[in-house]
Amino acid sequence: MNKSYLETMPDINGFFGKFGGSFIPPALEKPFEEIKQAYEELKNSSKFIEDLKYVRKHYQGRPTPISFAKNLTNFCGGAKIYLKREDLNHTGAHKLNHCMAEVILAKHLGKKKVIAETGAGQHGVALATAAAYFGLECEIHMGEVDIKKEHPNVVRMRILGAKVVPATHGLKTLKEAVDSAFEAYLANTQNAIYCIGSVVGPHPFPMMVRDFQSIIGFEAREQFFEHEAKLPDVVAACVGGGSNAMGIFSGFIDDKEVELYGVEPMGKGNKIGEHSASLTYGEEGVMHGFNSIMLKDIDGNPAPVYSIGSGIDYPSVGPEHAYLKESGRSKVGLCNDDEAVDAFYKLSQLEGIIPALESAHAVGFAMKLAPSLSKDKTILVSLSGRGDKDIDFVINNYPIPNSKF
Missing domain, CATH: 3.40.50.1100 (Rossmann fold)
Structure with a gap:
């Protein structure tokens, strides 16, 4: 029986053809491997699947x-x-689909804090919501331009208990927010997890976020x-x-x-x-x-x-x-x-x-x-x-x- 596309892509190294993979500094190799292994365990766990079904039906x-x-x-x-x-x-927005799952994964790894970037603020609000629900700290990095433009979502994140960190370099938008979040995560990989907000980043995030979405x-x-x-x-x-x-x-x-x-x-x-x-x-x-x-x-x-x-x-x-x-x-x-x-x-x-x-x-x-x-x-x-x-x-x-x- 032929396997479906989703069963065969990406390959074991996170490549979709020549695209994808993991090009990260040595300091991030171990924590990203831990995330990959945790996801491989959880996605086949009946408890994880049932927990996610419950949250999606009765909360989301x-x-x-x-x-x-x-x-x-x-x-x-x-x-x-x-x-x-x-x-x-x-x-x-759709962002809560992967944020709830990523925070469950963070708890499975024993992390106390989630860190992420956001552009329009939807991922930030969703992650702040998931962190509040599961009792974790939350830190959101957001471009200074977007903080002004998307003020209602900034207020929501803060009400939900998240710390909002302005990215003040470059164009002060989404790319710079990602840069800032990566730097913060690199300094705290022991206690935190970086919850990437889209199907981007090093393997396993493009696969993992796609699967959750x-x-x-x-x-x-x-x-x-x-x-x-x-x-x-x-x-x-x-x-x-x-x-x-x-x-x-x-x-x-x-x-x-x-x-x-x-x-x-x-x-x-x-x-x-x-x-x-x-x-x-x-x-x-x-x-x-x-x-x-x-x-x-x-x-x-x-x-x-x-x-x-x-x-x-x-x-x-x-x-x-x-x-x-x-x-x-x-x-x-x-x-x-x-x-x-x-x-x-x-x-x-x-x-x-x-x-x-x-x-x-x-x-x-x-x-x-x-x-x-x-x-x-x-x-x-x-x-x-x-x-x-x-x-x-x-x-x-x-x-x-x-x-x-």
Whole structure:
């Protein structure tokens, strides 16, 4: 019997083809090997699986539903647009799917503290929530720019008991938050664990976070049959690091007839520093301990990046996304700032759902794709988070439309 894709990828060393692996300083080799071994033990543990099922059902609020966006579909014309509603997950995004599991792993290793980076703040809020639930200390590193932009999530993290550490170097956004968090973890590997917030970083995190997020895809596959009695024709999700995308892709990755689109942020132009479209404009390179496709400056270093979505302004992408694109299994969609804001308002005013700006990129792409497809086709969008965190920024910079049409 042939093994499924998820059973065979990555390989034993954490590589998806040539992407992935672990490129870390010697001081981190032992703690990352401990994390890998702990995950291998836990993922086959019936107690761990039952504990995770309990938490997801009775605390997180899973399964999250699929909603048919009837009004948005009628507005766009063409294919039907469906939404996998991760915005209804506790804390308002998909991030809790892996954070609860990572904190269970931390406790299994006897750690007292969790350290992480965050961009839009959704991972930070989720990890602070999980740490509060399981009784661990929590330290979140966040770019100074994002702290100002995503103020509501910063307040939530602090209310939940987390220490928020500003990253004040470089562009003061997501990459710098990762740098800062890695430094803090390196100084405290004995008592702490670094809970990476996406399918990035050294092995085993791209695999581990994907596996924890795969619940999105497995639920969506079953739920979609309830709506349409068939698989979706297209599955689309925003991609920065790409955890929500790998989560929903996991349910359909062996179904070659389902097109998978990772939607990248085109920001405000195609010049370096104006976008975060790594898969579109990047090249192979190692950053933050893994080999993938990344945006580089003229010296070969990580390039400055930009997106209106703080959670997806990252100069690289999860190695599995790089592999899926290069192998032809996935395609790349693009959505710029203006299209994302238009989708933000359209989904709000046509469906009564306020999306996160990151998620609005996937919605914006679906709005462009739908009219090019026939009415019997379907698009399933990963609505990875809700937009509470973004409302002040949006209305202060993009006036509310006079008409939803």
